[in-house]
Amino acid sequence: MxxxxxxxxxxxxxxxxxxxxxAQSAAAPSPFPPIAxxxxxxxxxxxxxxxPDGGIGWLCIPRFDSPSVFGxxxxxxxxxxxxxxxxxxxxxxxxFEPGTNIVATTWQTPTGWIxxxxxxxxxxxxxxxxxxxxxxxxxDDDADHMLLRTVRCLEGTxxxxxxxxxxxxxxxxxxxxTLVGDGRHAADATGADQxxxxxxxxxxxxxxxxxxxxxxxxxxxxVYCSLSWAEGLASVQDVxxxxxxxxxxxxxxxxxxGGARLPDHRWREQIQRSALVIKGLTYMPTGATVxxxxxxxxxxxxxxxxxxxxxxxMRDTTFTLQALHYLRxxxxxxxxxxxxxxxxxxxxxxxxIMYGIDGRRDLTESTRxxxxxxxGARPVRIGNGAFDQRQNDVFGAVLDSILLHTRxxxxxxxxxxxxxxxxxxxxxxxxxxxxxxxxxxxxxxQHYVSSKLLCWVALDRAARLAEIRSDPDLATRWRGGAxxxxxDILAHGLTADGVLRQHYDTDSLDASTLLAALFGFLPxxxxxLHSSVLAIADELTEDGFVLRYRTDETDDGLSGKxxxxxxxxxxxxxxxxxxxEEDRARDLMERLLRVASPLGLYAEEFDVETGRxxxxxxxxxxxxxxxxxxxxxxIAEQRDELF
Numbered sequence: 001m002x003x004x005x006x007x008x009x010x011x012x013x014x015x016x017x018x019x020x021x022x023a024q025s026a027a028a029p030s031p032f033p034p035i036a037x038x039x040x041x042x043x044x045x046x047x048x049x050x051x052p053d054g055g056i057g058w059l060c061i062p063r064f065d066s067p068s069v070f071g072x073x074x075x076x077x078x079x080x081x082x083x084x085x086x087x088x089x090x091x092x093x094x095x096f097e098p099g100t101n102i103v104a105t106t107w108q109t110p111t112g113w114i115x116x117x118x119x120x121x122x123x124x125x126x127x128x129x130x131x132x133x134x135x136x137x138x139x140d141d142d143a144d145h146m147l148l149r150t151v152r153c154l155e156g157t158x159x160x161x162x163x164x165x166x167x168x169x170x171x172x173x174x175x176x177x178t179l180v181g182d183g184r185h186a187a188d189a190t191g192a193d194q195x196x197x198x199x200x201x202x203x204x205x206x207x208x209x210x211x212x213x214x215x216x217x218x219x220x221x222x223v224y225c226s227l228s229w230a231e232g233l234a235s236v237q238d239v240x241x242x243x244x245x246x247x248x249x250x251x252x253x254x255x256x257x258g259g260a261r262l263p264d265h266r267w268r269e270q271i272q273r274s275a276l277v278i279k280g281l282t283y284m285p286t287g288a289t290v291x292x293x294x295x296x297x298x299x300x301x302x303x304x305x306x307x308x309x310x311x312x313x314m315r316d317t318t319f320t321l322q323a324l325h326y327l328r329x330x331x332x333x334x335x336x337x338x339x340x341x342x343x344x345x346x347x348x349x350x351x352x353i354m355y356g357i358d359g360r361r362d363l364t365e366s367t368r369x370x371x372x373x374x375x376g377a378r379p380v381r382i383g384n385g386a387f388d389q390r391q392n393d394v395f396g397a398v399l400d401s402i403l404l405h406t407r408x409x410x411x412x413x414x415x416x417x418x419x420x421x422x423x424x425x426x427x428x429x430x431x432x433x434x435x436x437x438x439x440x441x442x443x444x445x446q447h448y449v450s451s452k453l454l455c456w457v458a459l460d461r462a463a464r465l466a467e468i469r470s471d472p473d474l475a476t477r478w479r480g481g482a483x484x485x486x487x488d489i490l491a492h493g494l495t496a497d498g499v500l501r502q503h504y505d506t507d508s509l510d511a512s513t514l515l516a517a518l519f520g521f522l523p524x525x526x527x528x529l530h531s532s533v534l535a536i537a538d539e540l541t542e543d544g545f546v547l548r549y550r551t552d553e554t555d556d557g558l559s560g561k562x563x564x565x566x567x568x569x570x571x572x573x574x575x576x577x578x579x580x581e582e583d584r585a586r587d588l589m590e591r592l593l594r595v596a597s598p599l600g601l602y603a604e605e606f607d608v609e610t611g612r613x614x615x616x617x618x619x620x621x622x623x624x625x626x627x628x629x630x631x632x633x634x635i636a637e638q639r640d641e642l643f
Contacts (some may be wrong), residue, residue, distance in 0.1 A: 078171025112156025396454030
């Protein structure tokens with residue numbers, strides 16, 4: 001049976017769940033592989049997810065936010081590409097090749113062993129990129145705009161099968177195939193104004209909307225296939241060239257990683273993998289970082305909490321800069337700051353909460369009702385309707401990142417100073433107003449404590465930047481504004497027990513108040529801060545993992561429950577370390593590291609009941625928070641060793 005086709009019974013079950021929002025376990029039997037079982041490939045222009053059976057479950061070309069050409073992640077008939085043993089679906093082992101975003105999958109069959117290597121290749125580039133033009137200075141190495149797969153027979157004989165069945169525009173347009181040249185080793189797939197070229201040393205045949213090949217490999221034999229969307233459809237001509245391109249890609253990733261400062265610590269491997277994920281989610285032409293590779297992977301199994309995360313959130317800026325500067329990846333940090341400096345603000349001067357990776361402002365949301373959704377989770381969303389929400393946290397995130405970058409680079413460019421003035425002015429104007437909060441709630445605006453807190457961050461950091469710029473008048477003004485906000489939060493944002501609350505009209509908890517510790521809102525030994533952190537740890541957790549908030553206590557405009565948020569759990573690690581609860585911080589960190597995917601990746605959420613990952617994948621925010629949490633503990637341990 002073709003593994004891309006669901007049974008009629010399963011489709012019916014998914015549709016019923018989607019229409020009634022019936023509770024569904026993340027571990028329910030499904031033809032959709034668990035989210036955490038996918039491997040991640042990247043060429044810093046786009047990314048791919050590889051399922052355990054060897055199928056490409058997600059690939060958008062030519063860039064992260066383009067329509068998908070392989071999309072079985074969201075619908076089992078929305079494009080499929082597999083190179084693996086015929087008749088087998090479960091490999092023996094899968095690993096990232098050390099220091100890279102290249103995946104090696106080892107298969108044992110009844111007759112032999114093979115290893116498959118998958119990569120979105122990168123290498124030296126001499127000419128300007130016409131496929132995804134750069135606004136930043138091009139690097140010496142860049143994307144080849146090619147997915148490359150090789151198979152080597154280690155022992156015995158193995159029959160391998162190649163199936164390539166693109167479906168353009170999120171599965172809407174099946175491919176039209178034509179053979180290229182005189183042989184049967186190249187074919188072009190066309191649809192929705194796109195063309196890709198498949199090149200292989202296997203003999204292919206066209207079967208409707210797909211190309212297929214079968215071949216028995218003998219010990220020591222190696223074959224390849226490449227899929228190119230580069231200008232001129234440049235493709236790989238033989239297995240020697242395929243090997244050379246993989247070697248160039250390996251050199252690229254290891255050379256890049258060699259420029260990072262990685263601690264000699266037991267968590268070195270996890271920090272390194274998170275760094276590779278963050279780099280892999282960076283759009284090299286502009287320096288922007290996408291929040292995640294995917295759209296519409298559900299936060300609630302079978303539910304409606306499904307969002308498109310292939311954009312850049314301004315609140316990520318400070319966490320991105322913290323991680324990059326901690327790892328001493330200063331070039332990437334500067335690229336990201338230059339992207340922020342290029343962004344066009346709203347008419348009132350405020351930056352939006354999110355932008356496209358090319359800086360575009362309009363991210364109008366639509367739904368694709370023709371797609372089944374991951375395991376029946378609908379709707380499938382393209383775009384993100386929260387782009388024009390009012391979220392007052394954006395100003396603090398941007399200005400904290402500018403202060404971090406200024407201290408590291410020892411200079412404050414004029415173009416960044418202009419942002420400081422406009423965003424500080426916005427924070428001064430709006431901090432008293434309600435908003436949708438950091439979690440983009442689609443309910444009634446509220447006086448969220450975290451939003452007030454980030455406005456305090458905005459004016460506090462602006463005052464420090466004004467001092468660096470030797471502007472005492474502005475420094476005094478902004479410092480006074482920051483103090484006014486702080487006193488307002490302390491007067492209205494604390495419960496009777498001295499715990500920071502979600503917003504001014506509730507005593508409910510919210511994990512975003514952990515940012516009070518991370519941003520230094522109160523001294524580390526302040527009892528109110530200590531009580532707030534422990535309240536989150538003890539009362540807003542499931543089996544020790546942190547919820548954003550309790551959905552039955554929060555008007556977020558949506559139905560259904562959600563899993564624990566991994567970023568919030570990593571924030572709790574950092575906050576516990578800050579308030580002196582280092583043993584609890586270390587214990588939670590170890591638990592979080594144990595729930596990583598088999599390949600060391602994290603989605604947005606973790607379902608404690610089933611041990612499954614939920615939400616878009618891999619999630620930049622989760623990996624950024626991992627790096628920060630690890631850094632706080634590593635630095636504390638190294639400090640203790642000195643005294």
